[in-house]
Amino acid sequence: MITVHDAAGRLAAALGDGPAAKLAASALVEADALGLPRFGIAMLDEWTVDAAPVAASDGAQAINWLDCSSCFAPLAVASAALDLAGAARQFGIAAVFLRGVRGFGRLAPFVRHLADAGLLAIAGAEGPPFVAPYGGIHPVIGTNPLALAIGQGADRVVIDVATSTATMADIRNARVSGAPLPDGIALDGEGRPTSIAAEVAALLPRGGQIGSLLGLVVELVAGVAGGGRGDPKGRGVFILAFDPARAGDDVDWQARLAGLKRDWTTGGGHWPRGGSLSLETELDDDFAQRLDTHLARMTGRSAGR
Amino acid sequence: MITVHDAAGRLAAALGDGPAAKLAASALVEADALGLPRFGIAMLDEWTVDAAPVAASDGAQAINWLDCSSCFAPLAVASAALDLAGAARQFGIAAVFLRGVRGFGRLAPFVRHLADAGLLAIAGAEGPPFVAPYGGIHPVIGTNPLALAIGQGADRVVIDVATSTATMADIRNARVSGAPLPDGIALDGEGRPTSIAAEVAALLPRGGQIGSLLGLVVELVAGVAGGGRGDPKGRGVFILAFDPARAGDDVDWQARLAGLKRDWTTGGGHWPRGGSLSLETELDDDFAQRLDTHLARMTGRSAGR
Numbered sequence: 001m002i003t004v005h006d007a008a009g010r011l012a013a014a015l016g017d018g019p020a021a022k023l024a025a026s027a028l029v030e031a032d033a034l035g036l037p038r039f040g041i042a043m044l045d046e047w048t049v050d051a052a053p054v055a056a057s058d059g060a061q062a063i064n065w066l067d068c069s070s071c072f073a074p075l076a077v078a079s080a081a082l083d084l085a086g087a088a089r090q091f092g093i094a095a096v097f098l099r100g101v102r103g104f105g106r107l108a109p110f111v112r113h114l115a116d117a118g119l120l121a122i123a124g125a126e127g128p129p130f131v132a133p134y135g136g137i138h139p140v141i142g143t144n145p146l147a148l149a150i151g152q153g154a155d156r157v158v159i160d161v162a163t164s165t166a167t168m169a170d171i172r173n174a175r176v177s178g179a180p181l182p183d184g185i186a187l188d189g190e191g192r193p194t195s196i197a198a199e200v201a202a203l204l205p206r207g208g209q210i211g212s213l214l215g216l217v218v219e220l221v222a223g224v225a226g227g228g229r230g231d232p233k234g235r236g237v238f239i240l241a242f243d244p245a246r247a248g249d250d251v252d253w254q255a256r257l258a259g260l261k262r263d264w265t266t267g268g269g270h271w272p273r274g275g276s277l278s279l280e281t282e283l284d285d286d287f288a289q290r291l292d293t294h295l296a297r298m299t300g301r302s303a304g305r
Numbered sequence: 306m307i308t309v310h311d312a313a314g315r316l317a318a319a320l321g322d323g324p325a326a327k328l329a330a331s332a333l334v335e336a337d338a339l340g341l342p343r344f345g346i347a348m349l350d351e352w353t354v355d356a357a358p359v360a361a362s363d364g365a366q367a368i369n370w371l372d373c374s375s376c377f378a379p380l381a382v383a384s385a386a387l388d389l390a391g392a393a394r395q396f397g398i399a400a401v402f403l404r405g406v407r408g409f410g411r412l413a414p415f416v417r418h419l420a421d422a423g424l425l426a427i428a429g430a431e432g433p434p435f436v437a438p439y440g441g442i443h444p445v446i447g448t449n450p451l452a453l454a455i456g457q458g459a460d461r462v463v464i465d466v467a468t469s470t471a472t473m474a475d476i477r478n479a480r481v482s483g484a485p486l487p488d489g490i491a492l493d494g495e496g497r498p499t500s501i502a503a504e505v506a507a508l509l510p511r512g513g514q515i516g517s518l519l520g521l522v523v524e525l526v527a528g529v530a531g532g533g534r535g536d537p538k539g540r541g542v543f544i545l546a547f548d549p550a551r552a553g554d555d556v557d558w559q560a561r562l563a564g565l566k567r568d569w570t571t572g573g574g575h576w577p578r579g580g581s582l583s584l585e586t587e588l589d590d591d592f593a594q595r596l597d598t599h600l601a602r603m604t605g606r607s608a609g610r
Contacts (some may be wrong), residue, residue: 029310038439062367063397065552095547096399099556102372120530122522133574140572148522150530157525176357191573207512213466213577214519216569217453220462224565225425225455225549227556238547242400244530247370251532252403260445260529264521267445269438272518274610 002288005279013296024074027109039105044294057083062091069100069233082112085117093242097226100233107147108160108274115149119241123147124218131164132202134212137191139202141280145216158274163215164203307593310584319603329379332414344410349599362388367396374405374538386415390422398547402531405538412452413465413579420454424546427521430468432540436469437507439517442496444507449523463579468520469508
């Protein structure tokens with residue numbers, strides 16, 4: 001057993017121990033602790049000792065584009081989020097577009113970090129074509145998650161939602177287990193609904209037309225304007241943040257956030273928190289062993305604590 | 306009969322004939338021409354001769370908040386969109402938050418104008434609580450549309466989508482006609498599904514959870530950070546734009562947009578165009594008479610052309 005705190009600390013040290021290393025490490029460990037191992041330390045498979053240092057955003061600009069194809073992706077996204085906080089404070093609003101991004105995990109920890117810095121942050125990621133447009137039959141866009149965070153403490157909200165009904169990992173799992181897929185998840189190569197994982201050629205958008213349009217929004221921002229679409233070296237990711245305190249005393253955004261949370265939950269809604277958890281949460285021995293193996297490879301030492 | 310071109314020209318003159326007047330006038334006339342009269346010149350009912358001049362955004366800032374409660378809303382949104390284009394070109398990215406906005410029509414014409422200026426634009430509007438959260442039973446947020454536009458000519462995309470299944474206007478129309486509502490549209494005062502318009506107490510989010518979360522995204526940006534939520538004088542509206550050409554030669558966003566459109570339509574999807582139409586489109590005599598009546602009131606002259 002190892003706590004989130006200790007696992008993230010050990011991983012951050014192996015990643016260089018700077019602020020980006022700490023943010024990337026805690027993001028990956030958190031995913032494992034949330035039971036989402038395919039967004040967790042499995043990403044370390046992509047780490048290489050000769051990964052390029054993460055390019056710094058140009059602090060003189062409110063908007064930046066970065067090619068991350070030679071970087072370790074979780075560090076690149078973390079570093080971009082940290083730089084973005086400074087730019088958003090300086091200019092009031094800022095954005096960064098990353099391309100060539102390989103597996104980086106979940107968006108939630110990065111937008112949450114920006115919310116902790118007092119900003120409203122929105123992020124999205126495009127990816128390889130797995131999802132058909134609404135009404136269509138062939139895959140055109142990725143599962144294209146969108147995330148938003150604002151606020152601190154009990155009122156904080158962290159949204160992190162895929163725009164597809166399922167992920168290709170879900171389909172691969174069903175292929176292995178042989179379990180039938182739920183209805184309305186996927187199409188076969190002829191564009192017909194299918195519940196047989198081995199026949200899946202395209203996933204469907206979540207919620208029909210609105211999920212399809214939201215996936216298209218993410219593709220237009222991260223893939224078209226951000227330049228990520230069609231890059232064989234990795235995905236397109238954007239992060240945007242602005243400083244609501246710039247409104248001055250006219251807008252008490254913290255009171256409005258507290259009021260909206262109260263109304264939302266009183267109205268019967270679930271207030272999304274993006275799956276954060278206590279640093280004292282414990283991970284099991286299987287995780288601890290996997291972490292040891294990764295750390296041994298990264299530090300060039302044999303496994304063992 | 307009157308063409309869109311001539312109707313918009315006459316209305317723009319009555320609104321002062323500047324760039325904002327022209328944009329606002331064409332947005333309203335276009336809505337009528339698209340068969341959406343409740344987003345059209347009916348908005349002129351709110352026009353008063355003593356409406357405050359539209360506040361100019363502070364050109365020295367990438368991000369601005371404006372109280373529009375004393376302004377004619379279509380002019381205020383048009384003026385903000387025009388100022389935003391300048392700020393986005395100057396800083397690379399910019400945003401404006403309007404509050405106290407009364408009926409202004411559709412978002413699509415304003416983001417389309419920014420796309421014509423070479424920008425990617427995103428806008429959203431919150432409003433009075435009509436829509437329940439996913440899984441909830443009481444209304445908490447508005448029908449909260451989100452819009453995005455990028456590109457020019459044949460490849461241009463204009464998304465403009467409400468995050469609710471229906472609008473309160475749809476419910477009012479059904480109340481008058483007595484027609485039953487489709488399933489899955491609305492809840493009664495006890496939170497039970499209803500198809501009886503007179504019993505509707507809350508609308509449902511479009512597409513279930515994802516539409517609910519997207520409505521929450523719009524509320525958090527326009528209502529919380531933008532300060533619009535709970536303002537009895539009107540809605541919160543945000544418009545955000547950035548300049549994809551700032552990426553330089555590394556990202557050919559126009560080629561990527563053309564490629565995405567080709568893939569999207571080949572895959573069976575509908576490429577959204579936001580309902581623009583030819584300036585030569587003709588509007589019927591009923592519209593022409595309504596326009597005359599509005600113009601007569603606005604100019605203090607008796608109706609008649």
